[in-house]
């Protein structure tokens with residue numbers, strides 16, 4: 109087996125800020141990369157951004173900025189987020205970089221030389237959200253029946269790639285490399301798709317400008333997927349004067365992608381590479397989707413969970429652990445605050461944090477904070493060896509959730525062991541119990557040290573913190589050496605411990621989150637902070653005069669008010685202001701109302717608009733109007 113390991117994430121579109129679905133691919137790639145480094149492999153880990161195409165051009169235009177300005181903003185956000193999540197990538201490729209554009213030109217030249225490109229014209233449907241051409245048979249009433257996305261009709265000159273000629277070679281590749289696509293269900297899907305026959309693929313566009321210029325024909329730009337997929341080799345220096353990395357690391361050991369983009373990676377990409385005379389990747393792994401309420405988390409559905417709040421409140425490692433453990437790698441999973449908090453308390457605060465703090469506190473109290481002589485008594489050495497073996501097996505089989513299960517099984521055994529052997533009673537037993545006390549505490553400390561090594565790929569910061577607390581920060585970190593029983597030397601002085609994961613009061617947290625008025629409170633993101641004057645003008649703000657007000661029965665927060673907006677009859681609004689305002693104090697006030705908001709029902713009472721209030725720690729402070737301005741006057 110080669111000692112190099114090349115792992116990639118998809119490159120992310122820059123029309124949107126990252127949500128949990130996006131961070132998942134990168135966090136899992138990071139865990140795999142870190143695991144391979146622990147195994148002594150020379151790892152190259154690549155991530156980056158996909159910045160061209162119609163989707164980005166449109167998004168930038170709607171914000172009144174240039175596509176590159178939008179890309180720069182979102183890229184800065186990705187860099188911040190990857191830093192916050194301690195992602196250990198070796199490179200970050202942007203498709204707007206000259207090194208990438210050079211490589212795209214080079215691969216097209218090779219495919220052209222191979223005779224696999226011809227000029228024609230494309231007439232058909234296009235799905236901008238997926239940047240994909242959609243067959244006529246799959247479109248009904250302007251919607252792609254597979255993805256549910258709206259499509260638009262294109263008719264333009266185009267270069268075509270002879271994809272149809274590659275079906276047999278692709279099928280042969282799948283057949284002789286049954287592990288090249290994982291999990292197995294996805295492999296079968298791809299094989300069925302290719303067996304169904306392949307059509308030639310349009311690889312250039314003339315109706316947009318935001319892309320890599322097509323070599324030798326600048327009226328065209330390169331189709332965004334051919335452009336994007338090439339990132340995996342452009343980042344290694346393919347097509348440049350210095351392609352040492354390309355020669356060292358290509359083909360990729362694994363392209364980690366979401367299942368929605370499997371076809372691009374398992375059909376188009378290998379076909380481009382085969383045509384260009386380059387090696388195909390060793391493996392593509394298609395993971396499942398994060399859902400909320402059983403729907404795929406996505407900006408267009410409006411059900412996204414942004415990672416910022418969870419990272420700030422619970423730490424990057426808690427979020428990394430949760431996504432790695434909760435989702436069976438390859439399948440879909442639902443994200444909910446409740447599931448996150450339950451795992452946080454049970455697995456992190458309790459099983460890991462408590463076991464660590466009890467063990468270090470007892471070593472401190474009974475053994476002056478110094479590790480005793482190594483011991484192999486009792487069940488822990490064997491339990492640790494079993495955990496290490498299962499962990500390795502599952503990590504190698506790309507089942508990280510099961511590898512974590514094995515570690516938590518060891519923690520459960522450790523906990524049971526402490527409960528059964530009761531070091532606190534042994535400590536009272538005088539000299540005769542001293543040897544047993546030392547042995548029990550040694551086994552617990554050493555078990556925890558091994559846990560700290562095994563969790564490194566998933567929780568690098570906490571792993572280091574735990575090793576520091578155990579006085580084991582400078583011990584070997586190569587997996588084989590690090591997990592050998594007895595690695596913690598006698599006489600090691602433990603460091604002061606702080607709780608690794610303070611317990612969370614779930615009910616209080618959920619209440620607090622509720623007051624902050626979820627479901628959709630994405631952290632403000634740079635690209636969303638700026639709106640164009642046209643976007644702002646879409647919100648109709650008007651002065652309203654309150655004519656009636658009363659509390660909504662059975663609600664502490666809600667007030668029903670009638671407001672004159674100069675429309676003849678007053679309108680009914682429901683607002684969460686009843687904890688700060690008395691109904692009588694509202695009547696006669698001039699307030700500011702969003703007049704063109706879609707109606708909504710709150711506790712069964714219809715609200716046709718929304719009043720504006722400043723929110724200080726969840727307390728509303730009404731905006732009022734300075735002077736007797738007539739009701740219905742516009743506000744801008």
Ligand code: MSP
Nearest residue numbers: 118119120121129130158336337365366397398405
């Ligand atoms: N730009 C393309 C990839 C080009 S790779 C040569 C793209 N970008 S994306 O930003 O839309 O998606 C990036 C990754 O995030 C994909 O792997 C996608 O599957 C993943 N996810 C986006 N939403 C997701 C969930 N709700 N759940 C899990 N992952 C999903 O596609």
